[in-house]
Amino acid sequence: MNAGSMLKALQDPMGVPFYPLVFQVLLVFTFALHIIFVNLVIGGVFISIYSYFRSGDYYKNLSKAFARASTINLSLLIVLGVAPLLFMQVIYDPFWYTSNVLSAAWMLGIVFALMAAFSFSYVFYLKLNKDKKHIGTWGIAAFLLIILVGITMHAVSYQALFPEQWVKWYVNGSKVDLSGTILHAFELPRFLHFVVASFAITGIFMMLYSWYFKDRDDMDKSYLAWVGRAGAKMAVIFTVLQMVVGVWWLFSVPSDFQFYKNPVFIAAGVLAVLLLFVLIEAQSNPQKYTLPAAALAFMSVLGMTSAREALRVLYTGRYDYSVYNYKLNLSYGSTALFAVTFIMGIIVIGYMLTVVFKMGRSSKPVDLSSLKLRTWSVYLMIAWILMMVGIGIAIAS
Ligand code: HEM
Structure with a gap:
């Protein structure tokens, strides 16, 4: 049996309850929301730890604010992960379930890793608020666990794209490995594309923080201006780095896809360049450009997640798999x-x-x-x- 027929055989015989395009659009949209919060958590926890180790009142305030925000963002990340999970299971079930089972121990493990990460980030925030000393380890432990979950999510999403390798991965010579303890595939530029973006998105979040509180008379205006400037600087630097990593990822994509010609990818690239221009302008007056930067950042993420889906269509198309051919059972x-x-x-x-x-x-x-x-x-x-x-x-x- 070739991979294409195997995938057909693994599809739900009941078919899908509505037109697959609708699930695909919802998958891309909800994944964009999920990944924005992933970015905010990775960047936010990092900023709160970094600021904790720096001296000065501004850093102290920023550390507390971001430690607090990160606990909330982590809950939202998890909730917003469920939606793409459900849509994925509807239209890409043969890929998703197989990949999950191949690394089942890791996938089950992330539940515990997330519980620990949430608890540690909360302890960090609570102790930080009581001005306790030597608590950075809590934050660092939370950060490392979050990255570990990210690595798992990436590997599982990525190994799903190679059905012809699945058998090789779980049969080793004459032995069948049913342990699910191995992550079988990892693509560094793709993973970094999510991590580097975290610092650009968190920079824009800092600009939003500064803009949002600017009219409150109980907030220190010079502190807010400082946060806005630091955020704009971080956002512009990491947007450039993000583009470099994006080009690296583009080169690692199979050349027969000619992905650089893909209109979805080109549109996403144009949005990212527009974002960069706005961020460059924002350096002199971050508060003025906060809303355009935030709107363009959202559009860019949506563009990139659409491009990621276009890439998946090409990968899965290698096995004659198309979500649009899924049996329809309205x-x-x-x-x-x-x-x-x-x-x-x-x-x-x-x-x-x-x-x-x-x-x-x-x-x-x-x-x-x-x-x-x-x-x-x-x-x-x-x-x-x-x-x-x-x-x-x-x-x-
Ligand atoms: C700290 C926690 C998490 C981090 C850092 C994280 C990060 C990521 C990353 C980086 C990807 C993209 C992987 C790639 O395409 O290579 C991803 C995909 C995904 N994540 Fe998360 N994730 C986390 C938690 C969750 C949770 C709790 C859920 C579900 C409840 C979830 C659901 C998903 C789904 C369904 C995808 C794949 C979507 C698709 O392929 O279209 N994630 N995640």
């Missing part, structure tokens, strides 16, 4: 339920974010009574709960 009911839940989720989360945004910007109490989203969120939640209970009762009876 299920309007479950799709409608998903869409309704999704829209409701966006409105309710939108409401919570608006509240947090407005309250955090001012040191005085904020009147939110005129916020229309509040009424909508409450009614929508009630309608959604009633609908779910109704469906449950209808199915059970």
Whole structure:
């Protein structure tokens, strides 16, 4: 049996419940959100440790702020990892499940590594707030565990792309290795593309931090300006490095793909260059350029994650695998339920974010009574709960 037929045989015989393109778009979009938070955690934990070891009040404040933000960002990273995981399982199930099983011990291990990383980063933050000494080890341990999880996620995503190697990886001579303790493939430029980006994205996050608190009268303006400048500098340096690593990755992609001609890749590259120009402009006045830089950074990440998907289409196409050929077993009911839940989720989360945004910007109490989203969120939640209970009762009876 060749790899192509094996992949077909491994697909879910039930087919997919809706058009695969929709799952693919959602996969790319939610992965972009996931990776932005991965970037913010890697960069944020690093900045909080680095600032902890530096002297001066500004560094002390920055270390505390980023230690706090990183615990929240780590939770969001995990939550936002679930969404692409689900979409991936729908359209790339033969690749994802096999790769997971090949390195099962690692994949199970990341659950414990994440729990430890979260606990350590929280201990670091709490002790930092109480001005305890010699606590850097907590932060460093959290950082190393986060990188370890990143290495695992990369290896599992990457080894999924080589089905013709799978048998070789688990059969060693006459022995079958079912331990799942080995990571079989690793591509340094691809991995670095996610790590280096962390410092560019965190730099922009520092600019946003400086911009966001600028109108609060209980915040030190010169400290905020310092954070904004440091963030803009870090963002521009690491955006350039990111481009260098990106070109390195491009050279490591199989040449028959001619990926440099791929329109998705070219569009992503153009967005990255635009971001670089804005960041160069931002050096003299970071607060003025914060919002354009943040918007372009988001677009660039979305462009890069789309290019990553275009690359996966080429890799999987080698085995005549196309998500668009997946057996379609249309299920309007479950799709409608998903869409309704999704829209409701966006409105309710939108409401919570608006509240947090407005309250955090001012040191005085904020009147939110005129916020229309509040009424909508409450009614929508009630309608959604009633609908779910109704469906449950209808199915059970
Ligand atoms: C500290 C924790 C984590 C880090 C640093 C991390 C980092 C990464 C990186 C670097 C990739 C891209 C790998 C590549 O394409 O080569 C990735 C992919 C992915 N991650 Fe995470 N991740 C973390 C946690 C999680 C968690 C908890 C989940 C699920 C709940 C998750 C779900 C995914 C999925 C589904 C992909 C692949 C998406 C795709 O191929 O389109 N990640 N992660």
